[in-house]
Amino acid sequence: MSFSIRLNAEEEKLFKSYANFHGISLSEAMKTALLEKIEEEYDIAIAQQAYEEYLKDPETISHENFMKELGL
Numbered sequence: 001m002s003f004s005i006r007l008n009a010e011e012e013k014l015f016k017s018y019a020n021f022h023g024i025s026l027s028e029a030m031k032t033a034l035l036e037k038i039e040e041e042y043d044i045a046i047a048q049q050a051y052e053e054y055l056k057d058p059e060t061i062s063h064e065n066f067m068k069e070l071g072l
Helices: 009-022 026-056 063-069
Strands: none
Touching: 009 026
């Protein structure tokens, strides 16, 4: 799939400079940036969900005891 994106001159210069600095194409830079943004938002959502579950049941165990429970 291909698509087009409209950039002003300043954005184009910045984006191309970034891609050139990292030795990748502009397309690869944009794809990577979007994937990183998606991963970041997913991680934030999972962390928020885990925190909400923790608030419902705040009992915790130490790392050492958790490893013992797993038999490690």
